[in-house]
């Protein structure tokens with residue numbers, strides 16, 4: 001839990017997000033993570049926090065923070081361009097595969 005909070009605060013700073021993002025680790029059935037634009041609460045799946053590596057958790061948090069940064073819930077060209085600043089398309093793809101493998 002603390003290591004996740006550490007990653008989150010580091011990324012908020014690094015990504016230039018001028019908002020306070022709160023973290024909640026909760027059981028989730030359908031998702032790995034979610035972020036409310038309204039409350040700025042980042043919810044992380046409890047199982048994900050348990051089984052994923054630091055780098056995988058970092059990837060998930062980057063993904064969620066990009067949504068907050070661009071104020072868009074879609075994964076269109078704006079999202080992908082922003083993601084490329086942190087992970088190459090190939091790298092992001094490999095993370096997605098690994099997340100599915102570990103969480104399904």
Ligand SMILES: [Zn+2]
Pocket residue numbers: 063067073074075
């Ligand atoms: Zn997303």
